[in-house]
Amino acid sequence: MLLKIDFAKAKAKVLFRIGFAMTSSTKLTLVSSNKCFSGEQRVYSHESSEVGCTMKFGIFLPASALDGTKLPVLYWLSGLTCTEQNFITKAGAQRVAAKQNVIIVNPDTSPRGCNIEGEDDSYDFGTGAGFYVDATTEKWKKNYRMYSYVTIELIDVINENFPTIPDRKGIFGHSMGGHGALICALKNPGLYRSVSAFAPIAHPTKCAWGKKCFTGYLGPADHVWREYDATELVKSYNGPPLDILVDQGASDEFLKEGQLLPERLMESCAESKMPCIMRMQEGYDHSYYFISTFIEDHINHHAKHLHG
Numbered sequence: 001m002l003l004k005i006d007f008a009k010a011k012a013k014v015l016f017r018i019g020f021a022m023t024s025s026t027k028l029t030l031v032s033s034n035k036c037f038s039g040e041q042r043v044y045s046h047e048s049s050e051v052g053c054t055m056k057f058g059i060f061l062p063a064s065a066l067d068g069t070k071l072p073v074l075y076w077l078s079g080l081t082c083t084e085q086n087f088i089t090k091a092g093a094q095r096v097a098a099k100q101n102v103i104i105v106n107p108d109t110s111p112r113g114c115n116i117e118g119e120d121d122s123y124d125f126g127t128g129a130g131f132y133v134d135a136t137t138e139k140w141k142k143n144y145r146m147y148s149y150v151t152i153e154l155i156d157v158i159n160e161n162f163p164t165i166p167d168r169k170g171i172f173g174h175s176m177g178g179h180g181a182l183i184c185a186l187k188n189p190g191l192y193r194s195v196s197a198f199a200p201i202a203h204p205t206k207c208a209w210g211k212k213c214f215t216g217y218l219g220p221a222d223h224v225w226r227e228y229d230a231t232e233l234v235k236s237y238n239g240p241p242l243d244i245l246v247d248q249g250a251s252d253e254f255l256k257e258g259q260l261l262p263e264r265l266m267e268s269c270a271e272s273k274m275p276c277i278m279r280m281q282e283g284y285d286h287s288y289y290f291i292s293t294f295i296e297d298h299i300n301h302h303a304k305h306l307h308g
């Protein structure tokens, strides 16, 4: 059989495939790329102006995005100690994202290597624990701006470099990242069409993880803390309806320690008439085994809103 190749067309396609990272002012460096469910799981790094250091993010591009079709984007925020690797290697999201035709972007959880004294002293503050806030305390305020990084800079970087539908975005996350997803959606009505969380730190002003990070990044004023607490933000939310989905493992060790407080979020949603489904999942813990079990439900939940 004679195989005829249209070289002009083939060249154009190849250029386009590698070319959508070359149209913007943000220089992206490709760290890795692996074919996955006919699409590609990639990792990029870039110099972030918001957090003042090199940041990495993962991006899953379904096959149609590789051919230039514009797709919705679902942002995933990870929890304490994570890099961009935990989600892409453990959650099993790519199969469902490929099926639902959504791009998934997952950034790192903090700035790294900023040479701030104490940044590597503990797993729940500093490196790997940016808590998705914009720090105001002297020591941290230059770099620890994960809230603005996620809600502004990263969105611009993604829209400038990949085939996206800019007004079709969703956000989800786990634990610290579940808190991040909820506050990003609640603080920016209309920015995201959909939001969900796995075992979120739902009321950080009242748990040990939240108090430690908020004291360090935001100082002692609790009215500032409340600006980053989903349970508080639900009460003043005034925007398009948010159909929140939360999954919580009933055997989660951090639930038992009182770090997550999902019941407080549910009370607040009920009082504020905010639609929120919380599913208590019998026997599941806090790990990525739990996340991978229910990731399909979450991506389907987002796809309903992102394609609707």
Ligand SMILES: N[C@@H](CCC(=O)N[C@@H](CSC=O)C(=O)NCC(=O)O)C(=O)O
Pocket: 078, 079, 080, 081, 082, 086, 090, 123, 174, 175, 176, 177, 286, 287, 288
């Ligand atoms: N003591 C543990 C705590 C770290 C931990 O459990 N991190 C979770 C998120 S917790 C809330 O944000 C996580 O996602 N870990 C990564 C993973 O792949 O499971 C420790 O230091 O390990």
